[in-house]
Amino acid sequence: MSTLTALARIEAARTGSAQPLATVRHCHLGEQPLVLIPLKLSGEAAAPLAAMVGTARKDPALLVVAQPRNRDLRFGFAAELAALVLSYVESRQAGTETVPTKDGEGRQRYSDAPQVLVPNPGGITFLRLLGRSTRFRRIDGPYPVEASVPLLGRWLTWLCDRAEQPGSSVLMPMTSMLAGHWATGQSTFEDANLGALLGWLDPPEGMTGPQAALRAEDPLLCPPAGPTTDPGFDNEELAPLLAAYDRAPADQARMAATDRLRRALRRQLEPTWELMWRSIELLRALPEGAHVTGRWEGDRESFTHFAEGVPEGFPQAKRDSAVAAARRLIRLERAQDELDVQRALDDPLVMAEHRLTGEAFAGIVVAAQPDRLDTTGKTPKLRPYLQVRTSDPLRVADGDTVHNAGRKGQKALVVDVNAGTVLLELSSGMGRKRVAEPGSVPEVGDRVCFTTFAADFHRSPVLPPLEQTPWTHGGPPEAYVPGDDEAVAYPPTAADALEVWE
Template sequence: MSTLVALARAQALAAGRAQPIATVRHLHVHDRPLVLIPFAMAGEANAPLAAMLGTSESEPRLLVVGQPRNRDERFAFTASLAEAVVPYLASFGEGATEAVPVDRGRDVRHRFVDAPQVWVPNPGGVDFLRLLGRSTRFRRTDGDHPVPPAVPLLGQWLTFLAASAEVPGSALLVNAVQALGLHWATGQSAAEDAHLGSLFAWITSGPEAARAAEQGPVAGPATDPDFDNRVLAPLMSSAPAELVAALRDLLMPTWERMWQSLALLRALPAGARVGLRWDTDRDVYSAFVAHLEEDGTPQPRRDGAVAAAARLQRLENAAARYAVQRAFDDPLVMAEHRLTGAAFGGVVSLAKADRIDDTGKRPVLRPRIMVATTEPVRVEPGASLTSPARPSQKAKVISVTPTGSGSDVLLELSGGMGRKLVAEPGSVPVIGEHLLLTTLSEAYRPGAAFPDPADTPWTHGGPPAHSSAHHEDPAAAPG
């Protein structure tokens, strides 16, 4: 927990109302999302009991498993779930595409103009979908115990969505608890925030409403064992119609809160870089649709060593990029970096926009500016800084001079000013301009060079090891 979030939680407790920790919305909210509330029976590993889903608040669809321990009923439920979910997911792959330049404009690729978005109540819902995908994507549609063709296809889609949910900033599969917690801080613990009803009540009404919500139905994905014993078990054996009604009553409050949470988030203005991350989601979605059309093989049970290392690096790069983008979009997020000394703000007191550096082989434009700041400056000469207002421009620290009220920071600028020896208008900060500078950067991070799996040791998926005796030249052996 960061310092400012801890402070916001203390203020929320004192004020009796959740405190905003963001000034903009940091994720894409679709105009037509699919809300999915999975529900499983407590004590049974991934035994689905029910699911409420739909793309309209007024038209929820409830799927129920009469007996979760019955294999046939579980797969019939999964087939019904596939009939409801797969058409929504695949429909965006039937729409229009757009050309995207690649290789510096020398080529183009195509991606769909939109992609699906699925919302679940909490991280447990994401885990449930991941397990359901893993247990269904390898099922056979022929032979012993066949399943409907839609079942393994649903498994592939759920595995794809669950994998995307691990990528920081992705919005293909979103859980409401995490989305709300990204924008508001409550006066309760993180464990209590995991209850969607309590979290939503804290944000909209306060702690009294949150305490009342804690006594209400949970958002899954597992039922309450007491509910299983008192309500579920008797209805399973004697009253199927009453079972459906009981589960509908149990899930409807969560269904309503999910849509209210979406409305709450839509009311916030989207961050400037949210669209860029959604573009990446559309790229990923387009690639997966192409895979289903061209190959269609299910995802492997587990990654090999090289694939796992490459995936880990992609996730690390995505996390670093997401942190920078959130800070650049949101002054409240950037304030945390200003506290740690990774950023500071000031006013341009001097500027020489036409300075030319001719010490190299050819003259280059290198303007210099002086920034007066009253904030602590914890950067050394030679450090490279960036301003969110001009993210493509680098500012090299030449010197830091203490003053009576703070520091004067002399900076040399490069990039983002055009290709001529005269800076384009507005590309160089002017005297009197308020400037925010940070060590954070959106610069591209190249991927590491990983070996081919065949070139790795047998311990990492490569060819098996052979003793040197197997490779001795018989002619070289002593006679």
């Protein structure tokens, strides 16, 4: 956090309504995100209980496991979820675009990618475990599952892996998305409750933010957004309903018991479903940040690559090898740096954070020499001078290089810093001629912002995606092949047959 964000929170707390932390949307939000709200059985690592899934607010699908301790029913649920998720994934593969390649032939990339939205980070953890528990399943042998089940596991694993990449939009928790764009007058701890968070952002008619948030903390009025259910619901509703299912003597009774269970779980899920779509509306109302498209392109790239490997590939390894883990860490750190810079460039409110710390400054051009030439070298070079007046705290000194936030690739040298005025010498981003391209040099009276970091700062070694490591660099990292380890642990034999579930 920063003083700026802290101030926003304090203002929110004092005024009773949320304060913006962003002026643009920093994540991709597609036409058709797949909203997925999973619920699990308390006390179990990844025993699904129910899920509400869909791409249309009016038409959610409700999946329910009538007895989460029954493995057949659990894998039945996985198969149902697979049908929905896999057809959604397939629908994202409808269009492609051609990406130029060095050999001139070009390759195809999907023009869309899946985007799954869950209520909170716990939802992702659950999907990761569900992915882990399904992707190694066999479709033959002693405990066969439907072919879609291991495939679901592989896609869930891809989504969860990709979600770790800063700036990726393929799988996101709604609480993080909202908290990244607005400050509430409560703590980040309380922001983890989607209902309470949204209460601040969009309180019901006639309520203040804190009132709405308080109301959302009552599990009877606002059931938790999962994946863990409210203990009161477990003890007073779910337990009798599951017992009724177990007791049901015949098919008809079992169906009746399942119906009641479905209705109870629907009541638990529907409020969160509404919260999810209200959140989407709020986020949609924000204009998209300029760099979002580029980051989404990275997601589409990863999606295309993974989809190509699915038919003959193996399920992802249980753990990364040391080398892969290190590479991954570097990649994630780089993505984080890049995201930070891009967000600042896209959004004056984020840039304000950097201005506060002196990593950037903004001001008005008070004097300019747009056609100044540096004649000290053999050939004269175009080096316009700009004098910028700013009230920002300045941490730059003579000789520093700064970057024009408003014009990609334009660098300047700090020549002099004096009492709120900075003299800059522009060195690039003005075209190749001795006279600047029209509009490429800020004019007197213009508002400008210069940063000590640049959008392409980390771009210097443009690395291909890990999967496309060229042969000169050792080729793509070794494909993962299920080894003996798998053979022992997974034909779902030993461990599974020992599942007692009682």
